Amino acid sequence: VKRVLTILATVAALAACGGAPRYVGAPTDHFDGEAFHNVPEVREPSFWDLLTWQLDGKEIPWPEDRRYPPPVVPTARSNELIVTQVNHATMLIQIGNVNILTDPVWSEHIGPVSFAGPKRARPPGIRFEDLPHIDLVLISHNHHDHCDAPTLRRLEQVHHPMFVGGLGSRALFASFEIDADRTVEMDWWSQRTFKGLMLGFAPAQHWSARSIGDRNHTLWGGFYLRSATQSVFFAGDSGFGTHFSNIRAHWGAPTVALLPIGAYSPEWFMHAHHMSPDEAVRAHQALGAAQSYGTHWGTFDLSNEGQYEPAAKLRAALRARGIADVKFVALDNGERGTQAGQTK
Numbered sequence: 001v002k003r004v005l006t007i008l009a010t011v012a013a014l015a016a017c018g019g020a021p022r023y024v025g026a027p028t029d030h031f032d033g034e035a036f037h038n039v040p041e042v043r044e045p046s047f048w049d050l051l052t053w054q055l056d057g058k059e060i061p062w063p064e065d066r067r068y069p070p071p072v073v074p075t076a077r078s079n080e081l082i083v084t085q086v087n088h089a090t091m092l093i094q095i096g097n098v099n100i101l102t103d104p105v106w107s108e109h110i111g112p113v114s115f116a117g118p119k120r121a122r123p124p125g126i127r128f129e130d131l132p133h134i135d136l137v138l139i140s141h142n143h144h145d146h147c148d149a150p151t152l153r154r155l156e157q158v159h160h161p162m163f164v165g166g167l168g169s170r171a172l173f174a175s176f177e178i179d180a181d182r183t184v185e186m187d188w189w190s191q192r193t194f195k196g197l198m199l200g201f202a203p204a205q206h207w208s209a210r211s212i213g214d215r216n217h218t219l220w221g222g223f224y225l226r227s228a229t230q231s232v233f234f235a236g237d238s239g240f241g242t243h244f245s246n247i248r249a250h251w252g253a254p255t256v257a258l259l260p261i262g263a264y265s266p267e268w269f270m271h272a273h274h275m276s277p278d279e280a281v282r283a284h285q286a287l288g289a290a291q292s293y294g295t296h297w298g299t300f301d302l303s304n305e306g307q308y309e310p311a312a313k314l315r316a317a318l319r320a321r322g323i324a325d326v327k328f329v330a331l332d333n334g335e336r337g338t339q340a341g342q343t344k
């Protein structure tokens with residue numbers, strides 16, 4: 001019943017909020033002139049599927065968790081690749097002396113209003129005040145757990161970074177009062193140069209919406225970054241699909257891949273848009289990544305699985321596929337890694 005009340009409260013809040021602006025442009029193989037779609041298309045769960053899941057009573061509660069590591073203070077700059085897990089899909093990527101944040105969320109709650117919506121179970125692994133100067137913010141898609149308006153406004157005020165998202169994002173960034181001179185939107189397979197890095201926008205198998213009636217009005221995806229010597233691929237939020245091998249064919253095997261491993265249960269509902277840990281291992285293999293790190297787990301309770309289940313299932317999936325567990329690590333908030341594996 002609590003969940004039904006949450007749904008009703010969320011629907012009421014969403015109805016009161018403006019949705020994401022609609023992208024306007026010529027049709028492509030993933031845009032029909034009105035909305036974006038996956039390639040190949042996947043069956044989208046219906047509202048009744050959503051209600052069936054919410055009422056299934058199978059959610060594993062997250063206990064009060066006090067096991068998280070203390071927040072870390074990152075280095076100011078690094079030429080060699082360092083990734084630090086902040087929380088959920090928020091990662092600090094340092095490569096080629098450029099500081100990059102993915103899907104930054106520092107809010108207590110995620111959602112269209114600040115006081116409702118899922119509450120964080122653990123603090124961020126880096127305090128906002130301890131961030132090094134941020135040059136670039138990458139937004140994989142506009143869901144509230146990846147595109148958090150209060151955090152983006154704060155980054156704009158403190159760091160004045162470049163903000164990059166999929167097609168349709170510039171109008172959304174403008175609604176957060178971000179200077180239009182520092183916003184960029186990209187189509188799948190497009191690439192550009194930023195401070196000596198190659199930045200590519202890659203497909204993901206997902207969807208977008210911030211409110212009711214704005215489904216798939218802006219494009220979702222992942223980001224590929226390459227310096228002179230290293231590369232890192234951030235998958236955003238994605239189900240498993242052929243796009244991972246296509247990305248390897250297009251830009252090469254990444255040195256490091258950042259792959260979502262949580263929010264997969266129940267699989268009948270989540271499968272189209274979120275990977276299980278085993279599917280994330282298959283993505284790691286399809287990409288040919290030298291090293292991978294698991295994201296999108298442990299901070300926001302969005303699905304049925306327990307808080308630490310994704311990390312445990314990742315280790316089991318690696319064992320079953322004969323891969324050393326140091327090659328794909330579920331980083332905890334505040335933990336970091338390089339191309340050689342997790343570091344202290």
Ligand SMILES: [Zn+2]
Pocket residue numbers: 141143146206237
């Ligand atoms: Zn999402």
